[in-house]
Amino acid sequence: MNTKNKIIEINGISLFYREAGIKNKETILLLHGFPSSSYMYTGLIEELSDDYHLIAPDYPGFGLSATPAPSAFEYTFDNVSKIMDAFIDALELNSFHLLVQDYGGPIGFRIATNRPELIKSLIIQNANAYMEGLGEWAMKIGEFQKANDMDGLHNFKDYLLSIDGLKEQHLGGASRPSDIDPSYYLMDNAFLSRTGAKEIQAAMFFNYGSNFPKYPEWQNYFKTHQPKTLVVWGENDKFFTKVGGEAYGKDLENIEMHFFNGGHFVLEEYASDIAKIINKFIK
Numbered sequence: 001m002n003t004k005n006k007i008i009e010i011n012g013i014s015l016f017y018r019e020a021g022i023k024n025k026e027t028i029l030l031l032h033g034f035p036s037s038s039y040m041y042t043g044l045i046e047e048l049s050d051d052y053h054l055i056a057p058d059y060p061g062f063g064l065s066a067t068p069a070p071s072a073f074e075y076t077f078d079n080v081s082k083i084m085d086a087f088i089d090a091l092e093l094n095s096f097h098l099l100v101q102d103y104g105g106p107i108g109f110r111i112a113t114n115r116p117e118l119i120k121s122l123i124i125q126n127a128n129a130y131m132e133g134l135g136e137w138a139m140k141i142g143e144f145q146k147a148n149d150m151d152g153l154h155n156f157k158d159y160l161l162s163i164d165g166l167k168e169q170h171l172g173g174a175s176r177p178s179d180i181d182p183s184y185y186l187m188d189n190a191f192l193s194r195t196g197a198k199e200i201q202a203a204m205f206f207n208y209g210s211n212f213p214k215y216p217e218w219q220n221y222f223k224t225h226q227p228k229t230l231v232v233w234g235e236n237d238k239f240f241t242k243v244g245g246e247a248y249g250k251d252l253e254n255i256e257m258h259f260f261n262g263g264h265f266v267l268e269e270y271a272s273d274i275a276k277i278i279n280k281f282i283k
Helices: 038-048 077-090 104-114 136-146 150-160 163-171 183-192 197-225 242-250 267-282
Strands: 004-010 013-021 027-031 053-057 096-101 119-125 229-234 255-260
Touching (some): 013 038, 027 038, 104 119, 104 197, 119 267, 136 150, 150 197
Parallel strands (some): 027 053, 096 119, 119 229
Antiparallel strands (some): 013 053
Protein backbone atom coordinates (compact mmCIF):
# COMPACT_ATOMS: atom_id res chain seq x y z
CA MET A 1 0.00 0.00 0.00
CA ASN A 2 1.35 3.42 -0.98
CA THR A 3 -0.66 5.87 1.12
CA LYS A 4 0.35 9.50 1.06
CA ASN A 5 -0.41 11.66 4.10
CA LYS A 6 -1.25 15.16 2.90
CA ILE A 7 -2.26 18.59 4.17
CA ILE A 8 -4.41 21.13 2.34
CA GLU A 9 -5.72 24.49 3.48
CA ILE A 10 -9.47 24.99 3.05
CA ASN A 11 -11.02 28.32 4.04
CA GLY A 12 -8.05 29.02 6.28
CA ILE A 13 -8.18 25.62 8.03
CA SER A 14 -5.43 23.04 7.65
CA LEU A 15 -7.00 19.68 6.74
CA PHE A 16 -5.22 16.35 6.85
CA TYR A 17 -6.16 13.61 4.40
CA ARG A 18 -4.95 10.20 3.26
CA GLU A 19 -4.62 9.47 -0.44
CA ALA A 20 -3.91 6.02 -1.86
CA GLY A 21 -4.15 4.18 -5.16
CA ILE A 22 -3.92 5.56 -8.68
CA LYS A 23 -5.64 8.77 -9.76
CA ASN A 24 -6.89 7.49 -13.11
CA LYS A 25 -8.88 4.71 -11.42
CA GLU A 26 -12.36 4.96 -9.86
CA THR A 27 -12.32 7.36 -6.91
CA ILE A 28 -13.82 6.54 -3.50
CA LEU A 29 -14.25 9.40 -1.00
CA LEU A 30 -14.37 8.01 2.55
CA LEU A 31 -16.02 10.16 5.25
CA HIS A 32 -15.41 9.02 8.83
CA GLY A 33 -17.56 8.91 11.95
CA PHE A 34 -17.62 9.92 15.63
CA PRO A 35 -15.28 10.27 17.44
CA SER A 36 -12.81 8.90 14.95
CA SER A 37 -10.80 10.05 11.94
CA SER A 38 -9.58 8.80 8.58
CA TYR A 39 -7.46 6.33 10.57
CA MET A 40 -10.57 4.15 10.90
CA TYR A 41 -10.26 3.40 7.16
CA THR A 42 -6.61 2.26 7.13
CA GLY A 43 -7.51 -1.44 6.87
CA LEU A 44 -10.02 -0.88 4.09
CA ILE A 45 -7.65 1.44 2.22
CA GLU A 46 -4.99 -1.27 2.31
CA GLU A 47 -7.46 -3.76 0.83
CA LEU A 48 -8.67 -1.46 -1.97
CA SER A 49 -5.64 0.64 -2.92
CA ASP A 50 -4.54 -1.60 -5.81
CA ASP A 51 -7.83 -1.06 -7.64
CA TYR A 52 -9.06 2.42 -6.72
CA HIS A 53 -8.12 6.02 -6.02
CA LEU A 54 -8.97 6.57 -2.34
CA ILE A 55 -9.35 9.89 -0.50
CA ALA A 56 -10.04 9.97 3.27
CA PRO A 57 -10.04 13.39 4.98
CA ASP A 58 -10.17 14.34 8.65
CA TYR A 59 -12.84 16.96 9.44
CA PRO A 60 -11.84 20.20 11.18
CA GLY A 61 -11.23 19.36 14.84
CA PHE A 62 -10.81 15.63 14.13
CA GLY A 63 -7.77 13.42 13.65
CA LEU A 64 -4.75 15.31 12.36
CA SER A 65 -6.64 18.30 10.97
CA ALA A 66 -6.40 21.71 12.64
CA THR A 67 -8.50 22.33 15.75
CA PRO A 68 -9.72 25.92 15.65
CA ALA A 69 -11.54 26.85 18.85
CA PRO A 70 -15.36 26.76 18.77
CA SER A 71 -15.23 30.55 19.10
CA ALA A 72 -13.36 30.70 15.77
CA PHE A 73 -15.15 27.94 13.85
CA GLU A 74 -18.78 26.84 14.11
CA TYR A 75 -18.75 23.08 14.69
CA THR A 76 -22.06 22.11 13.12
CA PHE A 77 -22.90 19.48 10.55
CA ASP A 78 -23.91 22.20 8.11
CA ASN A 79 -20.58 23.99 8.45
CA VAL A 80 -18.38 20.89 8.36
CA SER A 81 -20.26 19.79 5.23
CA LYS A 82 -19.42 23.11 3.58
CA ILE A 83 -15.73 22.56 4.37
CA MET A 84 -15.88 19.06 2.87
CA ASP A 85 -17.65 20.48 -0.18
CA ALA A 86 -14.80 22.97 -0.66
CA PHE A 87 -12.30 20.13 -0.09
CA ILE A 88 -13.91 18.16 -2.94
CA ASP A 89 -13.54 21.14 -5.27
CA ALA A 90 -9.96 21.84 -4.19
CA LEU A 91 -8.99 18.25 -5.08
CA GLU A 92 -11.01 18.49 -8.32
CA LEU A 93 -13.06 15.41 -7.50
CA ASN A 94 -15.68 15.62 -10.22
CA SER A 95 -17.17 12.15 -9.83
CA PHE A 96 -16.74 9.58 -7.08
CA HIS A 97 -18.22 6.77 -5.02
CA LEU A 98 -19.16 8.15 -1.59
CA LEU A 99 -18.48 5.89 1.40
CA VAL A 100 -19.92 7.13 4.71
CA GLN A 101 -19.95 5.89 8.30
CA ASP A 102 -21.78 7.46 11.27
CA TYR A 103 -21.11 11.27 11.12
CA GLY A 104 -20.02 10.75 7.52
CA GLY A 105 -23.67 10.02 6.69
CA PRO A 106 -25.18 13.42 7.54
CA ILE A 107 -22.12 15.20 6.18
CA GLY A 108 -22.05 13.20 2.96
CA PHE A 109 -25.82 13.22 2.43
CA ARG A 110 -25.83 17.03 2.59
CA ILE A 111 -23.24 17.08 -0.18
CA ALA A 112 -25.01 14.42 -2.27
CA THR A 113 -28.35 16.21 -1.98
CA ASN A 114 -26.89 19.55 -3.04
CA ARG A 115 -24.62 18.13 -5.77
CA PRO A 116 -26.09 14.84 -7.00
CA GLU A 117 -24.04 14.99 -10.20
CA LEU A 118 -20.89 14.15 -8.18
CA ILE A 119 -22.15 10.83 -6.86
CA LYS A 120 -21.47 7.62 -8.81
CA SER A 121 -22.75 5.46 -5.95
CA LEU A 122 -23.32 5.43 -2.19
CA ILE A 123 -21.63 2.98 0.16
CA ILE A 124 -23.29 3.26 3.57
CA GLN A 125 -21.83 1.74 6.74
CA ASN A 126 -23.84 2.24 9.94
CA ALA A 127 -25.10 5.74 9.13
CA ASN A 128 -28.79 6.53 9.56
CA ALA A 129 -31.09 8.57 7.34
CA TYR A 130 -34.34 7.23 8.82
CA MET A 131 -35.90 7.42 12.27
CA GLU A 132 -36.21 3.63 12.19
CA GLY A 133 -33.20 1.84 13.55
CA LEU A 134 -32.12 4.25 16.25
CA GLY A 135 -30.33 1.96 18.72
CA GLU A 136 -29.98 1.79 22.48
CA TRP A 137 -27.44 4.60 22.72
CA ALA A 138 -29.20 6.89 20.24
CA MET A 139 -32.46 6.41 22.16
CA LYS A 140 -30.66 7.14 25.43
CA ILE A 141 -29.40 10.45 24.07
CA GLY A 142 -32.92 11.30 22.89
CA GLU A 143 -34.39 10.50 26.31
CA PHE A 144 -31.90 12.80 28.05
CA GLN A 145 -32.78 15.59 25.63
CA LYS A 146 -36.54 15.03 25.94
CA ALA A 147 -36.32 15.16 29.75
CA ASN A 148 -33.99 18.18 29.54
CA ASP A 149 -31.54 16.15 31.64
CA MET A 150 -28.40 18.01 30.63
CA ASP A 151 -26.34 16.45 33.42
CA GLY A 152 -27.22 12.97 32.16
CA LEU A 153 -26.48 13.98 28.59
CA HIS A 154 -23.10 15.50 29.49
CA ASN A 155 -22.14 12.47 31.59
CA PHE A 156 -22.99 10.09 28.73
CA LYS A 157 -21.05 12.24 26.26
CA ASP A 158 -18.07 12.21 28.63
CA TYR A 159 -18.26 8.43 28.87
CA LEU A 160 -18.29 8.02 25.08
CA LEU A 161 -15.16 10.19 24.86
CA SER A 162 -13.32 8.33 27.65
CA ILE A 163 -10.95 5.45 26.96
CA ASP A 164 -13.51 2.98 28.35
CA GLY A 165 -16.22 4.45 26.15
CA LEU A 166 -13.97 4.36 23.09
CA LYS A 167 -13.12 0.72 23.75
CA GLU A 168 -16.81 -0.15 24.04
CA GLN A 169 -17.62 1.64 20.78
CA HIS A 170 -14.88 -0.22 18.90
CA LEU A 171 -15.20 -3.62 20.57
CA GLY A 172 -18.88 -3.69 21.52
CA GLY A 173 -20.93 -5.93 19.23
CA ALA A 174 -17.87 -7.45 17.59
CA SER A 175 -18.05 -11.20 17.05
CA ARG A 176 -14.28 -11.49 17.62
CA PRO A 177 -13.11 -8.52 19.75
CA SER A 178 -9.61 -9.98 19.97
CA ASP A 179 -9.28 -9.58 16.18
CA ILE A 180 -9.66 -5.80 16.40
CA ASP A 181 -6.40 -3.86 16.48
CA PRO A 182 -6.26 -1.79 19.72
CA SER A 183 -4.59 1.02 17.76
CA TYR A 184 -8.01 2.04 16.45
CA TYR A 185 -9.40 3.12 19.83
CA LEU A 186 -5.98 4.17 21.16
CA MET A 187 -5.55 6.49 18.16
CA ASP A 188 -8.98 8.01 18.81
CA ASN A 189 -7.97 8.54 22.43
CA ALA A 190 -4.70 10.19 21.38
CA PHE A 191 -6.48 12.62 19.06
CA LEU A 192 -9.04 13.41 21.78
CA SER A 193 -6.16 14.28 24.13
CA ARG A 194 -5.22 17.29 22.00
CA THR A 195 -5.97 20.69 23.52
CA GLY A 196 -9.62 21.62 22.93
CA ALA A 197 -10.48 18.37 21.12
CA LYS A 198 -13.14 17.21 23.59
CA GLU A 199 -14.84 20.61 23.54
CA ILE A 200 -14.99 20.35 19.75
CA GLN A 201 -16.46 16.85 19.97
CA ALA A 202 -19.05 18.11 22.44
CA ALA A 203 -20.13 20.85 20.02
CA MET A 204 -20.66 18.33 17.21
CA PHE A 205 -22.33 15.85 19.56
CA PHE A 206 -24.89 18.41 20.71
CA ASN A 207 -25.53 19.52 17.12
CA TYR A 208 -26.45 16.00 16.00
CA GLY A 209 -30.17 16.76 16.42
CA SER A 210 -29.93 19.15 13.46
CA ASN A 211 -29.78 16.09 11.20
CA PHE A 212 -33.22 14.65 11.98
CA PRO A 213 -35.22 17.43 10.23
CA LYS A 214 -33.14 16.76 7.10
CA TYR A 215 -34.10 13.08 6.87
CA PRO A 216 -37.09 13.79 4.56
CA GLU A 217 -34.84 15.86 2.27
CA TRP A 218 -32.28 13.04 2.02
CA GLN A 219 -35.00 10.46 1.48
CA ASN A 220 -36.36 12.59 -1.35
CA TYR A 221 -32.86 12.63 -2.88
CA PHE A 222 -32.81 8.82 -2.73
CA LYS A 223 -36.24 8.59 -4.38
CA THR A 224 -35.54 11.21 -7.04
CA HIS A 225 -31.98 10.41 -8.07
CA GLN A 226 -31.86 6.68 -7.25
CA PRO A 227 -28.09 6.44 -6.70
CA LYS A 228 -26.75 2.92 -6.89
CA THR A 229 -26.28 1.98 -3.24
CA LEU A 230 -24.42 -0.58 -1.18
CA VAL A 231 -25.27 -1.01 2.52
CA VAL A 232 -22.69 -2.80 4.70
CA TRP A 233 -23.74 -2.84 8.34
CA GLY A 234 -22.67 -4.14 11.73
CA GLU A 235 -25.98 -5.41 13.08
CA ASN A 236 -24.92 -5.23 16.77
CA ASP A 237 -24.38 -1.46 16.70
CA LYS A 238 -25.68 0.34 19.83
CA PHE A 239 -26.15 3.58 17.88
CA PHE A 240 -27.81 2.33 14.69
CA THR A 241 -29.50 -1.06 14.47
CA LYS A 242 -30.02 -3.35 11.49
CA VAL A 243 -33.46 -1.80 10.93
CA GLY A 244 -31.73 1.50 10.09
CA GLY A 245 -29.77 -0.19 7.32
CA GLU A 246 -32.81 -2.01 5.96
CA ALA A 247 -34.79 1.27 5.84
CA TYR A 248 -32.83 2.45 2.80
CA GLY A 249 -34.64 -0.20 0.81
CA LYS A 250 -37.88 1.77 1.14
CA ASP A 251 -36.70 4.49 -1.24
CA LEU A 252 -33.80 3.04 -3.21
CA GLU A 253 -34.45 0.57 -6.03
CA ASN A 254 -30.87 -0.29 -7.05
CA ILE A 255 -29.63 -1.35 -3.62
CA GLU A 256 -27.54 -4.20 -2.24
CA MET A 257 -27.38 -4.96 1.49
CA HIS A 258 -24.94 -6.99 3.58
CA PHE A 259 -25.22 -7.35 7.35
CA PHE A 260 -22.42 -8.61 9.58
CA ASN A 261 -22.20 -10.00 13.09
CA GLY A 262 -20.27 -6.93 14.17
CA GLY A 263 -20.55 -3.54 15.81
CA HIS A 264 -20.44 0.17 15.01
CA PHE A 265 -16.92 -0.04 13.53
CA VAL A 266 -17.57 -3.23 11.57
CA LEU A 267 -14.79 -2.41 9.07
CA GLU A 268 -12.20 -3.06 11.76
CA GLU A 269 -13.34 -6.68 11.97
CA TYR A 270 -14.41 -7.37 8.37
CA ALA A 271 -12.23 -5.10 6.20
CA SER A 272 -11.25 -7.89 3.81
CA ASP A 273 -14.81 -9.23 3.41
CA ILE A 274 -16.27 -5.77 2.89
CA ALA A 275 -13.51 -4.81 0.44
CA LYS A 276 -14.46 -7.78 -1.73
CA ILE A 277 -18.12 -6.74 -1.62
CA ILE A 278 -17.23 -3.14 -2.55
CA ASN A 279 -15.03 -4.34 -5.41
CA LYS A 280 -17.80 -6.51 -6.84
CA PHE A 281 -20.39 -3.74 -6.33
CA ILE A 282 -18.39 -1.09 -8.19
CA LYS A 283 -17.12 -3.33 -10.97
